Amino acid sequence: MTIRSRYRIIPLLLILLINSLFGWISGLLIYLFIKDPTFLSEMPPGPVFLVSMIFLLELLLLNILFKDCRRIKVNKEKIVFINPLLPFIRKSYKWRKLDYHLTVIERSTYGGAFENTWLIRKGRVKARISSFYFANYMDIKDALSIPDQGERSLTWFQKFTCRYGWTRIPRYFSRYRS
Numbered sequence: 001m002t003i004r005s006r007y008r009i010i011p012l013l014l015i016l017l018i019n020s021l022f023g024w025i026s027g028l029l030i031y032l033f034i035k036d037p038t039f040l041s042e043m044p045p046g047p048v049f050l051v052s053m054i055f056l057l058e059l060l061l062l063n064i065l066f067k068d069c070r071r072i073k074v075n076k077e078k079i080v081f082i083n084p085l086l087p088f089i090r091k092s093y094k095w096r097k098l099d100y101h102l103t104v105i106e107r108s109t110y111g112g113a114f115e116n117t118w119l120i121r122k123g124r125v126k127a128r129i130s131s132f133y134f135a136n137y138m139d140i141k142d143a144l145s146i147p148d149q150g151e152r153s154l155t156w157f158q159k160f161t162c163r164y165g166w167t168r169i170p171r172y173f174s175r176y177r178s
Contacts, residue, residue, distance in 0.1 A: 005072035123168035
């Protein structure tokens with residue numbers, strides 16, 4: 001039996017809207033640079049820094065769109081992640097290639113909390129499934145055919161570095177349940 005993910009509409013629209021806004025701003029800045037190549041060199045350092053931050057933020061937002069908002073198909077042999085905008089871009093993981101999954105709680109500054117399931121191979125996060133994006137998150141989580149290592153608590157910096165594969169999952173962090 002194959003389980004397919006169902007998006008929550010508001011978070012997906014929010015990510016698409018923010019990406020569109022920053023994409024439009026980035027496109028405008030690129031247009032201004034192509035029209036006048038001295039555009040950035042004539043600016044004082046403050047606006048140049050702002051332009052750089054806009055491009056970095058756009059890259060981060062595109063990363064979120066392409067890595068976190070993917071459609072998911074789960075079956076007995078593997079899990080497949082499909083890019084929502086470019087469906088021919090797919091990434092699949094066979095269950096035997098993954099070691100385990102663990103749950104990480106992410107809290108927002110507005111008081112909400114979202115559950116994330118990280119798929120782990122050799123101590124590194126290979127994929128992430130979030131209750132923020134998927135209406136049937138619990139069905140997807142229940143269909144995972146790898147061992148569950150429980151809920152974990154990480155600092156925001158540990159989450160960031162582990163999520164992007166810069167560090168391995170630390171062995172010393174606290175455990176809510178086993």
